[in-house]
Amino acid sequence: MISNRRNFLNGLGKLGLGGLLAGVTQPVWSRELQQKINQFNGLPAADLAGEEDFWYAVQQAYTVSPSLINLNNGGVSPSPRVVQEAMKKYHDLSNEAPSYYMWRILDQGREPLRRELARLAGVGAEEIAIHRNASEALETVIFGLPLKAGDEVVLSKQDYPNMINAWKQRALRDGIKLVWINLELPSENNDYLLSQYTRAFTARTKVVHVTHIINWNGQILPVRAIADAAHAKGIEVLVDGAHSFAHFLFTLPSLGADYFGTSLHKWLSACIGSGLLYVKKEKIASIYPLFAAGDPKSPDIRKFESTGTRPFFIEQAIGKAIEFHDMIGAExxxxxxxxxxxxxxxxxxxxxxxxxxxxxxxxxxxxxxxxxxxxxxxxxxxxxxxxxxxxxxxxxxxxxxxxxxxxxxxxxxxxxxxxxxxxxxxxxxxxxx
Ligand SMILES: Cc1ncc(COP(=O)(O)O)c(C=O)c1O
Structure with missing residues (x-):
């Protein structure tokens, strides 16, 4: 018992609850979650999936309404209490003297956060930019890629409207050609899904835009196979991972994407208004940032973060969401x-x-x-x-x-x-x- 408690307290240290702004007492929900984690420790993830006792304790870590059954977590997810509290505390702190606490104190957390996100994604920190949502991340690439009139981009009618609109705007402005595929979903046939993309590739195709999980029905696409086929023809791969990141287990290198954008307010349960952009190291220099940076051709991923004054309190609370995700365990x-x-x-x-x-x-x-x-x-x-x-x-x-x-x-x-x-x-x- 004592050693269980010690283990958990060590875990709490990892959770960061002993950090800068943490309270000194352990709330009831946290104590109960501790007991459940100890109780079910060692049970295979597949068996734990049906253990309601465990998941009830997880529910208590959230503040969700008991009078509404929210089954639209695909739109956006609530954050667990620990994330909400961190965000509020960071917000209060910011308002004590904004320019001091935001730029001199909270901003110090940006590089450690980048490293944590990179760990979760399985890539290097120098390939991760912190954004406000998936749209910002993906549009950075859509508008930043060096494309010229006549270049072709393959995408599907089942992609997300913001991304479709961004590509249409690019086509209107720059004369690139959009080549649409139309997927019959749901499908349990990866050969069919792959062939829909590869059939659309031509000698002029420069980019393929692939949605990892189609938001409309939850279809998972065989991104790796599509990426391999694209790369074999010198085509770059942009993956919309708004719904996949922290939803199921994968690392970015396993996808084979050149570019990947996601929201963190969906499956990571970070605060609303948080996202991430991954750009393969050797590709960074050739992508123009959406918000101009001092050196737009810089190979430094930070050039994609020149968004002006931003909500540091939201950004810094992402760290708590990562800890919560780790505590439950991705699998x-x-x-x-x-x-x-x-x-x-x-x-x-x-x-x-x-x-x-x-x-x-x-x-x-x-x-x-x-x-x-x-x-x-x-x-x-x-x-x-x-x-x-x-x-x-x-x-x-x-x-x-x-x-x-x-x-x-x-x-x-x-x-x-x-x-x-x-x-x-x-x-x-x-x-x-
Ligand atoms: C597949 C897909 N891509 C992109 C987005 C845009 O995400 P955000 O609203 O966080 O920018 C969404 C949002 O639901 C989505 O489902």
Whole structure:
């Protein structure tokens, strides 16, 4: 017991709770999480995925509303309490004397944070820029790549609208040509997915834009295979990882991307307004920054961070989100998220008229699931879930994808998903609502 406590206190040191602004007492939620971590220590991640006792303690580390079941964590995730508290404290500190505390104190945390993010991503710190969201990171590359009229970019109709708009704007301004592919999803066929991209490659293709997890239905794309095929033809690879980073286990080198952008306010549960850009070391010099820097051709990744006065309090709280992620463990998190998606999907899949829009296989999907009901509009189900059961989801109608997107997170309990299953059954039994 004493040694368990000592281990945990060591863990707390790692959590940084003893750091600059931490409180001196251990709150109840933290004590309970400690007990659960000790209790379940050594249990394989796949087995832990269904241990509600453990995950209930994780839920208590969040401040989520007990009166609404939030199943739209695909949009943005709440932060655990420890992250929120750090952000508020850093904000208060900033307001004691902003230019002093922001630029002389909090900014000192930027390089350690860069190193921590790089560790999580499995790359060097000199390849990581800290941004405010995935859009900023990805648009830095979309607008910064040296492309000229006639150059071709391959992308899919199922990519994210901000990125599609950025590429369209670039096409309008610079005369580059966008070559669209149209994916039939969901798919459990990596050969099909790969071939959709490779068929679009020509001698003029300079860049392929690949979304690692399609936000509309949670489809995981075979990025590595696409990247290898692209590189074999001298094509650069930009990966939109808004939904993949800290969602399931991978390292950036394993993807083979030249550029990767992600939000940190999705699956890392960092504060809202945080993101990351990865640029392969040898590519940095050739990308113009979105916000001009002293030397736009510099090989220093920091040139992509010239965004002016920024919310240091949000940025510095990212460190706490990394600690929280490490504490749960990336593999445990992935297994739990996959378990939750399959938990509700397998319970409704055989109902009359129900169509699953997401694979149940771990290689093709993780937390995000899409469901549609024959002859019913997605918005009908979305409204029904909210009005009758206080379940918040999002209806999707984009290109060839339609349905209601359901996205649990680590704080979601199976008891809440039982309510979802009951609600979908009730909806299926109503002729029209
Ligand atoms: C696939 C994908 N890319 C990019 C983004 C943009 O992320 P952000 O709003 O954090 O810039 C999103 C947001 O949902 C997304 O799902």
């Amino acid at each position: 445990r998190k992935e297994q739990r998220l996959h378990y939750l998606k399959n938990y509700w999907m397998t319970r409704i899949k055989d109902l009359p008229g129900v169509q699953l829009g997401t694979s149940l296989q771990p290689a093709f999907g993780c937390a995000i699931g899409l469901v549609s009901i024959d002859d019913r509009k997605p918005a009908e189900l979305d409204n029904f879930l909210l009005d009758k059961y206080k379940i918040h989801t999002v209806s999707i109608e984009w290109e060839n994808i339609r349905g209601v997107r359901i996205t649990p997170n680590v704080y979601t309990t199976t008891r809440q998903l039982d309510v979802l299953v009951e609600a979908i059954k009730a909806f299926v039994n109503t002729k029209s609502f």
